[in-house]
Amino acid sequence: DARVTQTPRHKVTEMGQEVTMRCQPILGHNTVFWYRQTMMQGLELLAYFRNRAPLDDSGMPKDRFSAEMPDATLATLKIQPSEPRDSAVYFCASGPRTDNEQFFGPGTRLTVL
Amino acid sequence: AQSVSQHNHHVILSEAASLELGCNYSYGGTVNLFWYVQYPGQHLQLLLKYFSGDPLVKGIKGFEAEFIKSKFSFNLRKPSVQWSDTAEYFCAVTSNSGYALNFGKGTSLLVTP
Numbered sequence: 001d002a003r004v005t006q007t008p009r010h011k012v013t014e015m016g017q018e019v020t021m022r023c024q025p026i027l028g029h030n031t032v033f034w035y036r037q038t039m040m041q042g043l044e045l046l047a048y049f050r051n052r053a054p055l056d057d058s059g060m061p062k063d064r065f066s067a068e069m070p071d072a073t074l075a076t077l078k079i080q081p082s083e084p085r086d087s088a089v090y091f092c093a094s095g096p097r098t099d100n101e102q103f104f105g106p107g108t109r110l111t112v113l
Numbered sequence: 114a115q116s117v118s119q120h121n122h123h124v125i126l127s128e129a130a131s132l133e134l135g136c137n138y139s140y141g142g143t144v145n146l147f148w149y150v151q152y153p154g155q156h157l158q159l160l161l162k163y164f165s166g167d168p169l170v171k172g173i174k175g176f177e178a179e180f181i182k183s184k185f186s187f188n189l190r191k192p193s194v195q196w197s198d199t200a201e202y203f204c205a206v207t208s209n210s211g212y213a214l215n216f217g218k219g220t221s222l223l224v225t226p
Binding site for chain 2: 031033035042043044045048050056091093095100101102103104105106107
């Protein structure tokens with residue numbers, strides 16, 4: 001049963017610290033997405049990749065957020081420096097080449113104090 | 114601007130009651146439509162999707178949705194809800210040319226015994 005995995009599942013950090021979240025997409029999927037979920041804004045797209053190339057990161061604050069895919073099995077989302085307003089659940093999702101359906105990981109719950 | 118609206122933010126039903134959750138979208142061109150469910154503390158799971166063909170789509174767990182193009186709607190229905198249907202429900206849309214999901218704000222459903 002192929003699944004998207006994310007680490008860590010929970011992260012508590014202090015303002016100003018660097019945070020790195022990792023995602024392993026389903027093997028064979030060629031699109032990877034990062035979403036952020038908050039009570040106020042709901043689910044927002046931060047960035048997405050196709051064949052490891054970034055296609056859209058317009059939803060991401062560029063001064064502090066960065067997203068990369070070092071290889072086809074790993075996507076990373078980094079926040080430096082983190083701020084309390086970054087507290088949210090960050091979901092990674094991946095999708096197959098031939099379909100628009102996306103499969104979501106369990107999320108990383110980030111709390112910035 | 115492209116948008117997805119879910120009109121019911123909180124719904125409370127008794128077991129065996131019928132359910133209908135509204136979803137309207139504002140998009141130009143061809144769209145792909147989805148309903149995702151998020152059980153408490155869990156990640157998003159796909160309930161059903163519409164790409165083309167029969168506008169009445171059947172999904173998992175007895176859910177169905179009807180795409181009405183003239184009304185730009187994709188309402189979710191279930192004839193008889195169960196306590197285990199308590200969850201957050203998200204409508205999402207992509208344009209045919211892109212893969213990023215645009216989510217509605219979600220509807221929180223509570224089913225009481």
